């Protein structure tokens with residue numbers, strides 16, 4: 001008997017909250033650094049690159065864990081359009097978690113900037129130098145960053161809606177701090 | 188699902204507040220509520236001449252020509268910095284001679300300040316980029332001052348520069364140089380100075396605050412701006428191309444080490460002339476190429492791209508410049524169609 005999981009596994013919950021904090025930090029550091037010409041600019045952009053690459057690694061691990069363990073089913077009484085919205089937004093969030101760092105890396109590669117992270121790790125260029133590619137990836141990084149933030153806000157709103165209004169256990173599936181892997185026996 | 192009731196309205200209000208606060212914090216961080224913040228965008232916009240920027244070109248130092256060559260390190264710099272570039276050897280160089288003007292078509296005789304961008308690559312995969320100019324001191328002591336200088340120098344108000352100079356006494360040393368120093372008739376005769384200070388870190392981890400200069404091997408020949416004008420609007424580029432085609436041109440790289448208490452954060456203040464200097468190597472310029480299809484075109488000579496062994500100091504300029512150059516680079520590379528390449532084989 002496999003059983004139906006009611007919560008995400010502890011590893012999934014850990015990765016979720018770790019990445020959530022990193023991504024929020026990235027979005028704020030991103031818009032903050034491009035709007036300052038103070039000495040803070042240099043440490044901010046260095047953190048932006050390193051944290052962004054860390055998110056790429058964490059998100060790939062997370063994707064693998066998700067493919068392995070799946071996710072608890074949404075409540076049966078959740079209206080179909082909301083289920084669809086939930087699934088699509090989760091695909092989009094995964095795409096952005098993995099896509100944004102790759103786009104940032106590609107953008108710097110196309111501009112022939114050295115990509116140095118974690119205070120000295122040199123990443124190879126993933127694109128040849130090209131003004132048109134740089135512009136394309138710059139636009140993508142810029143517009144997707146704002147789309148990402150909008151999606152994060154929507155995600156938070158939906159999570160709070162589950163927690164405060166519907167009280168249907170969806171929020172607890174990710175927010176629980178219990179390390180026990182709660183599995184209800186299948187019927 | 189519960190029927191709508193007061194607690195549920197309260198919950199919805201709470202959600203709205205959380206989301207609204209998040210969005211507001213984001214907008215605040217992005218500077219949308221702070222029109223006075225000195226952003227890279229404002230710095231770059233301030234540089235634009237009245238007629239608008241030269242599209243597709245650098246937003247400052249817009250007129251220039253590419254060079255390639257080598258840096259021959261003599262090993263003496265290893266005492267000051269563990270960067271590979273100071274270990275004796277020859278390292279490939281990409282660079283650009285340029286004029287400090289936002290107008291890509293400015294005649295040479297109209298531009299007082301000459302510049303040089305350089306990128307030295309070492310086998311460990313590291314790079315040292317630097318952008319240097321020929322005055323002995325910078326015009327202003329802060330990025331904010333630089334911004335105000337741009338506004339004053341293009342202002343229609345006849346007193347704008349006078350007011351600027353009154354508010355910025357530190358401008359005097361640069362002003363005196365601009366007025367009195369002889370003009371040179373070749374990039375090969377210019378001395379280029381980092382002006383900004385940086386920190387060299389040696390193998391033992393000790394930090395040395397330094398500035399560096401490139402001293403020309405060629406004997407400077409002075410020329411009046413009028414005579415330079417008579418040689419044609421693009422004389423300097425034609426001359427350096429001819430000269431380098433005839434023979435490689437050399438500059439000695441000399442590092443000056445600050446003593447405790449020297450003004451390391453203010454590029455308008457020269458350090459006392461008796462400070463120790465170390466000659467660390469020679470820049471050899473071997474080949475000149477037009478910028479339009481040349482290898483320096485899409486490079487950002489960002490002064491904050493430094494190898495391990497060199498880091499920024501308390502000088503506020505490298506960070507401000509790095510932020511502004513990135514913005515300028517983003518703009519100009521997106522405008523490539525306004526500055527089309529001529530060769531079909533060139534990179535897109």
Ligand code: HEM
Nearest residue numbers: 026027030031034049052053055100101104105142145517
């Ligand atoms: C989850 C990952 C990431 C997020 C959410 C993110 C977000 C952002 C945001 C919000 C901005 C500011 C956009 C603007 O207002 O102009 C930005 C800019 C930037 N990001 Fe990222 N970023 C991520 C990953 C990366 C990575 C991995 C790199 C490089 C290795 C990178 C390099 C940059 C650079 C260089 C800029 C400035 C671009 C310019 O203006 O020229 N980013 N990013």
Ligand code: HEM
Nearest residue numbers: 245247248283302303304318319330333381382511515516
């Ligand atoms: C806050 C002060 C400054 C601002 C806002 C500023 C702005 C700029 C901009 C926008 C560019 C074009 C960058 C590009 O598109 O690649 C540029 C190029 C350049 N700047 Fe500055 N600059 C500042 C200070 C300085 C200082 C202190 C020096 C010299 C010590 C300097 C030397 C140069 C040189 C040589 C170039 C041409 C580099 C090349 O060939 O690409 N600048 N500057």
